[in-house]
Amino acid sequence: AISWAAPAAYGGSQESPVVELNVGGEFYTTTLGTLRKIPGSKLAEMFSSSAKACTDAEGRFFIDHPGTYFGPILEYLRSGQLPRQHIPEVYREAQYYEIEPLVKLLEDMPQIFGEQVARKQFLLRVPGYSENLQLMVRLARAEAVAARYSEVLVCVVHNEKDDANCVDTLRLLEADKRSVVKFGPWKAAPTIDHLLDCVKMDIKAQGYQVQCSKHLGLPANYFYTFCFTWW
Structure with missing residues (x-):
């Protein structure tokens, strides 16, 4: 594990450094500023200046979590773009990374609204x-x-x-x-x-x-x- 202050490429730069990620075997490239976009999220905490980060054999920062649906999470952080496919899966990832604005937006989409507000609320009224x-x-x-x-x-x-x-x-x-x-x-x-x-x-x-x-x-x-x- 190394601290975020350690890489020499980050020293003194006013621009947000580029970050190579290995998310459960899926590879992504982004910036530190994008990962810290939502204060209080798990990603912001993972990549805070005081956090320790694990790296893989190629020096990419490693997140030990399936990376299949990390792309839509990254797109939202970059541009605010909402996913159009795999909504339930992205919703679970948004919950995992504690990206509350995205969680709330997805909960308004029909797929999640129907499950969370309609079906699950009904089942909570069925004892046992x-x-x-x-x-x-x-x-x-x-x-x-x-x-x-x-x-x-x-x-x-x-x-x-x-x-x-x-x-x-x-x-x-x-x-x-x-x-x-x-x-x-x-x-x-x-x-x-x-x-x-x-x-x-x-x-x-x-x-x-x-x-x-x-x-x-x-x-x-x-x-x-x-x-x-x-x-």
Whole structure:
């Protein structure tokens, strides 16, 4: 590690020095002024005059973080240009580097607004949503030994009336020692179908192949089978 004051090329120069970067194996060229553009950001702190910087074998300053989407971050710092592609990925990078003005601008874009303000805010109103996802995956994996498919029974109730309609069926299933993952009720506009879409989306995002269908033989509006395919 060396300090930023050390390189002789920087000494006494009034211009912002050129910086060669290695960001997780991706190479970029910029200036120190660009990297310090947003005070309080992680990049500004990394390249402050008091910071220590690591270099690779070629003398490039090294950031130990994936560099695939660092280019759009650099373009924003240079010119204020917003990305037009890979918005969610650039959003995560802006959060990582703590570039708050860019984070806020991206949150106004449809892709991020829909996810952060609409979908995630809905799911925060579904009690135990994340825990239920984890339970579904655990149950599916427990049934996967020497099998191509495993199924998880899910009960979804939107409101108190739905909840009451399922009480007797849930008791029978419990008496038969059937595992059921129950979602709801919740206080938000999205319907049972919307909740099921979210469950499928979030399980697939973990890398699983999963399909959802109504469970035959049980109240069709509330009970569903999630089928995991393993091979």
